[in-house]
Amino acid sequence: MSAREDAVVWNRWYPLGSPTDIRRRNATRTRLLGHDIDLEIHKTWISASSDSRPLPVTERLGYVWTSLGKPDGPPQQLLEYYEVDRLVMNIWSTPIKCSGLRIVDNVIDNAHFPFLHPNILGDENHLDLVPGEASVDAAGALWLKSQKAWLPLTNSVAEYTYRISDPYSVVLFIHRPTTPGRYDYLGIFAQPLDEENFIAHKLLAWIREDWMDERQLKADQQSISAQDKYVLERHVHKKLPLNGAETSIEVDSSSLSYREWLRANHVTYGAMT
Amino acid sequence: MTSYVVALEKDVRDYSIVRSMMGDKPLVIWRGASGAINVWLDRCPHRFVRLSAGRNMGGYLEGVYHGWQFEESGKVMLVPAMQGRPAHDISATVYSTAVAGGFVWASEEECSPSGSAGEPCYPVHIAAPVDQVRLHVDSSVDHLTPWGVDGSMVYPTGDPAQRRAELSAIRRRLEES
Amino acid sequence: MIQFHDYPLSGNCFKVRFLLEQLGLEYQSILVDFYPGYEHKSPRFLNINPLGQLPAIMDKGRAVRDAQAILVYLAAAYDKSGKWFPRDHQGEVYQWLAFADQLTGSISAARLHDAMFYRLDVSKARTEGIKLLRIIDEHLWFAEKDGHDWLLPLPHPTIADVACLPYIALAEEGGIDLAPFFSVSRWMERFMRLENFKPMPGMMPLQMPKETP
Numbered sequence: 166m167s168a169r170e171d172a173v174v175w176n177r178w179y180p181l182g183s184p185t186d187i188r189r190r191n192a193t194r195t196r197l198l199g200h201d202i203d204l205e206i207h208k209t210w211i212s213a214s215s216d217s218r219p220l221p222v223t224e225r226l227g228y229v230w231t232s233l234g235k236p237d238g239p240p241q242q243l244l245e246y247y248e249v250d251r252l253v254m255n256i257w258s259t260p261i262k263c264s265g266l267r268i269v270d271n272v273i274d275n276a277h278f279p280f281l282h283p284n285i286l287g288d289e290n291h292l293d294l295v296p297g298e299a300s301v302d303a304a305g306a307l308w309l310k311s312q313k314a315w316l317p318l319t320n321s322v323a324e325y326t327y328r329i330s331d332p333y334s335v336v337l338f339i340h341r342p343t344t345p346g347r348y349d350y351l352g353i354f355a356q357p358l359d360e361e362n363f364i365a366h367k368l369l370a371w372i373r374e375d376w377m378d379e380r381q382l383k384a385d386q387q388s389i390s391a392q393d394k395y396v397l398e399r400h401v402h403k404k405l406p407l408n409g410a411e412t413s414i415e416v417d418s419s420s421l422s423y424r425e426w427l428r429a430n431h432v433t434y435g436a437m438t
Numbered sequence: 439m440t441s442y443v444v445a446l447e448k449d450v451r452d453y454s455i456v457r458s459m460m461g462d463k464p465l466v467i468w469r470g471a472s473g474a475i476n477v478w479l480d481r482c483p484h485r486f487v488r489l490s491a492g493r494n495m496g497g498y499l500e501g502v503y504h505g506w507q508f509e510e511s512g513k514v515m516l517v518p519a520m521q522g523r524p525a526h527d528i529s530a531t532v533y534s535t536a537v538a539g540g541f542v543w544a545s546e547e548e549c550s551p552s553g554s555a556g557e558p559c560y561p562v563h564i565a566a567p568v569d570q571v572r573l574h575v576d577s578s579v580d581h582l583t584p585w586g587v588d589g590s591m592v593y594p595t596g597d598p599a600q601r602r603a604e605l606s607a608i609r610r611r612l613e614e615s
Numbered sequence: 616m617i618q619f620h621d622y623p624l625s626g627n628c629f630k631v632r633f634l635l636e637q638l639g640l641e642y643q644s645i646l647v648d649f650y651p652g653y654e655h656k657s658p659r660f661l662n663i664n665p666l667g668q669l670p671a672i673m674d675k676g677r678a679v680r681d682a683q684a685i686l687v688y689l690a691a692a693y694d695k696s697g698k699w700f701p702r703d704h705q706g707e708v709y710q711w712l713a714f715a716d717q718l719t720g721s722i723s724a725a726r727l728h729d730a731m732f733y734r735l736d737v738s739k740a741r742t743e744g745i746k747l748l749r750i751i752d753e754h755l756w757f758a759e760k761d762g763h764d765w766l767l768p769l770p771h772p773t774i775a776d777v778a779c780l781p782y783i784a785l786a787e788e789g790g791i792d793l794a795p796f797f798s799v800s801r802w803m804e805r806f807m808r809l810e811n812f813k814p815m816p817g818m819m820p821l822q823m824p825k826e827t828p
Contacts, residue, residue: 183651185651185674186651189443189651189653190732192732243765255651257650257651258651258732259730259731260730260732262729262790268529276504276518276519277503277504279505279518280502280503280504280818280820280821281502281503281820283820283821289518290504292518292519293521294519294522336582380646381646383648383652384622384623384646384648387623387816388623388624388816389816390816391615391623391624391816391817392817392820394788394814394816394817395491395492395502395816395817395818395819395820396502396503398787398788399487399488399491399502399787400485400486400487400488401464401480401481401486401487401488402486403695406486409484410486411484411486412484412526412528413484414484414517414520414525414526415520416519416520434577445797447795449797449801451801451826452826453823453824453825453826454801454804454826455800455804456797456800457793457794457800458794458797459794486828491638491819492819493819493821493823493824494824496824501664502819502820502821560753560756560757561797563795585795589795591795598757598760602753
């Protein structure tokens with residue numbers, strides 16, 4: 166299908182990568198929503214066009230963003246990214262062979278932690294899961310609040326909140342019992358190349374602590390994403406089913422809320438409807 | 439409905455998983471603790487991830503994404519996230535199978551294997567459609583199964599070294615044209 | 616102590632890490648930010664390996680580069696059993712180490728194209744990779760027929776198997792489907808059942824059930 170037919174998906178901002186990475190790779194060609202995008206890497210800025218049509222470009226959260234449509238307002242914001250006491254990293258950009266909707270679905274699902282990330286994000290002896298409370302805010306973003314799962318790394322129950330501002334993005338708020346009201350953030354922003362391929366741009370913004378080693382954290386986060394890729398690239402259908410063909414169970418409530426929210430927004434691009 | 443060879447019987451081992459195809463249907467083949475060989479559609483009913491990406495634990499096949507446990511009948515016997523609470527009536531898609539002549543056969547309806555003319559030997563994949571390959575092989579000696587839309591898997595019988603040489607030559611001719 | 620310049624998503628680093636663990640050697644892992652840092656091209660790393668490739672090790676003041684060479688070095692220097700690099704099968708081992716280099720140039724190249732933005736002829740890389748997979752699949756089928764589980768006609772794996780495993784296991788990340796290669800799949804399962812095998816991301820993350828529990 167043509168992405169233009171999906172108004173919500175068409176009229177959004179999408180990241181193309183960090184300016185550093187774009188420059189290092191000399192990435193003058195990419196794709197977005199099935200269209201070829203040409204990037205011009207100038208001395209002080211990067212511009213984008215599609216079929217010679219200039220596209221709006223802006224920078225935020227360490228990424229260059231563009232849109233093929235007419236978004237209402239700038240890209241989503243995360244002001245905490247800019248806080249001085251944080252370790253902030255644009256971890257990487259990684260291409261994955263399935264619909265970008267599937268990565269949002271994967272991030273909000275905690276039931277896979279003991280299986281895909283054993284002894285890191287979950288373990289088989291602690292299968293208690295508390296699904297998040299779903300709500301939609303005034304701006305139309307889907308929130309899944311206070312989802313809980315056992316975290317082997319801290320030997321305690323971790324609490325997670327998710328903000329889905331666009332169909333193809335999710336920001337994870339990791340609750341910090343030592344600093345209530347302040348969170349550690351992971352952002353996963355998908356750049357849909359087409360309906361069955363995307364690039365995941367991942368960022369981290371954590372309150373700096375002495376034990377943190379940048380290289381190790383970056384390697385760990387990349388490893389976690391690569392573990393998810395093992396499953397993401399093995400779905401029999403690359404597009405996310407919104408047609409009720411899957412069989413869900415009670416603990417899948419977050420993933421069902423996401424599907425319901427996509428349907429309510431008439432999202433069809435990257436989905437099986 | 440046709441029955442197809444999908445594996446060599448001796449290649450389906452305990453605690454192991456075999457991937458195969460029957461036309462456009464991806465298959466997961468596994469031998470359970472009972473000794474029986476199970477041939478299912480390679481797709482978990484939960485989030486449609488390949489069951490072949492998981493583990494054969496003998497008494498059950500375990501999905502890799504959420505650890506769902508499927509007993510040999512195909513039914514889900516345990517969902518870890520539900521912690522012992524009974525699973526609903528969820529099942530994998532099970533195909534009927536038969537073992538004959540050293541081959542594992544499967545069908546979407548009733549499985550009726552055709553005769554085999556000898557010892558199964560090295561299966562050869564050819565990137566050409568079954569209709570083309572059929573013109574070059576002797577179906578009384580070689581079983582032919584469509585592999586996706588454009589491919590074929592030839593399951594020959596006879597002397598392995600000789601059949602391998604013959605089929606490699608056929609493959610070269612068909613793939614280079 | 617051996618210093619091992621490592622990156623968790625490198626199949627070549629997996630080979631060295633695997634053998635270090637099998638030999639029970641003490642080592643210090645030095646993480647290199649391969650991507651997006653391109654640290655393997657930094658002056659500091661080029662001093663250790665002028666080719667700017669991972670892995671590299673430093674042992675007793677000397678640097679050794681190239682995954683296959685490091686496997687030979689470690690086995691020759693530290694493997695008292697002589698099993699990993701059997702002296703009376705050297706030619707055959709080298710034949711498979713060279714094959715592993717071809718796998719790096721094809722299957723791994725396709726993976727780097729698909730997963731890390733490398734610009735290369737990916738169609739050619741995949742075609743070459745499939746050709747190599749057919750060769751190793753046929754070899755393994757006939758080896759099994761003769762009662763052997765590994766690349767060499769020996770009752771245990773060698774560095775030939777170690778060198779060939781990781782990029783084959785990661786082939787799908789480069790758009791190559793392993794399903795038609797039945798014998799390769801069985802060999803991969805056997806490898807993953809080895810004592811102290813630890814999967815790298817992209818391989819099945821849970822412990823493979825053993826054939827005889």
